[in-house]
Amino acid sequence: MTTEPSPSLEIERKYDVDAGAPLPDWAALPGVARVGEPEPRDLDARYLDTADGRLAAARSALRRRTGGPDEGWHLKQATPEGKLETHWPLGEGDGDAGDVSTTSTTADADAPTLPAAVIEGVAGLADPPFVVLARIRNARVAYALYNAAGGVVAEFVDDHVTALDVRRGISSSWREWELELGPAAPAEAPQRAALFAAADALVTAAGGRVAASESKLGRALGV
Structure with a gap:
């Protein structure tokens, strides 16, 4: 069964890069003493909304993602401070008809069944039924950026x-x-702004360059 949701605030910067772009030396960022080892993650997500786009109208996005340390259901809501993310881990019986290996658009369009906790969590924004807007697969390599005391700066x-x-x-x-x-x-x-300015450089x-689209979903849908 899906457990209680856990909220968090994401403060991030996204960048568009060419396929052959070399990785920056992130140890040059202010407050970063070392870069952690690369951690590969294979992510597979379906993004859902109502047919009339009520979540998008509320500047929100709902997805079910497998792979990575935070696989599960995610509701992201835009705020002035950053993206407020509510996360529900996957539970027993929380299946997805399209999880099988396939390139079929029929399977891509199969909407996963929303657990009751997720339906409750989005109730103030939208109600079922939901349809699949996009399927996004991501071959990710993650790096933790540590300060001198071993804390994760980013x-x-x-x-x-x-x-x-x-x-x-x-x-x-x-x-x-x-x-x-x-x-x-x-x-x-001010210190956060200085860190992001150094990252931009x-x-x-x-x-x-700083990303033209604020989200993968927006880019996938051409908005």
Whole structure:
């Protein structure tokens, strides 16, 4: 059974990069003493909304994702401070008809059954039925960025994304980077801004740029 949800606030920066872009030296960021070992993750997510897009209208997104340390259901809501994410881990019997290995668009369009806890969690935004908007697969390599005391200042991920806009039947692929603040990140806004400004400079030097789309889902749907 799906357990109680856990909320968290994501403060992050996303970058568009070319396939051959070299990784920046993230140890050059202020407050970062060393970069952790690479951690590969294979992620597979289906994004859902009502047919009339009520979640999108509320600047929210709902997905069911397998793979990685936080696999499960995620509700992301845009706030002035960052993205408020509510996470429900996968539970026994929480199946997904499209989890089998396939490239069939029929399987991609099969909406997973929402557990009661997730339906309750999105009730203030939208009610069933939900349809699948997109399926996004991501070959991710994650790196923890540590301060001198061993605290995680941020997590950097190098993503190779393959997406399917289910309703239009349009596939796309791209590479992007993401830098998300961790528990040892600066607490004050000016210091956080300085950290992101330094990150922007490192990415620019590597040939990247701040992402044109604020989310993978938005890019997959062309919005």
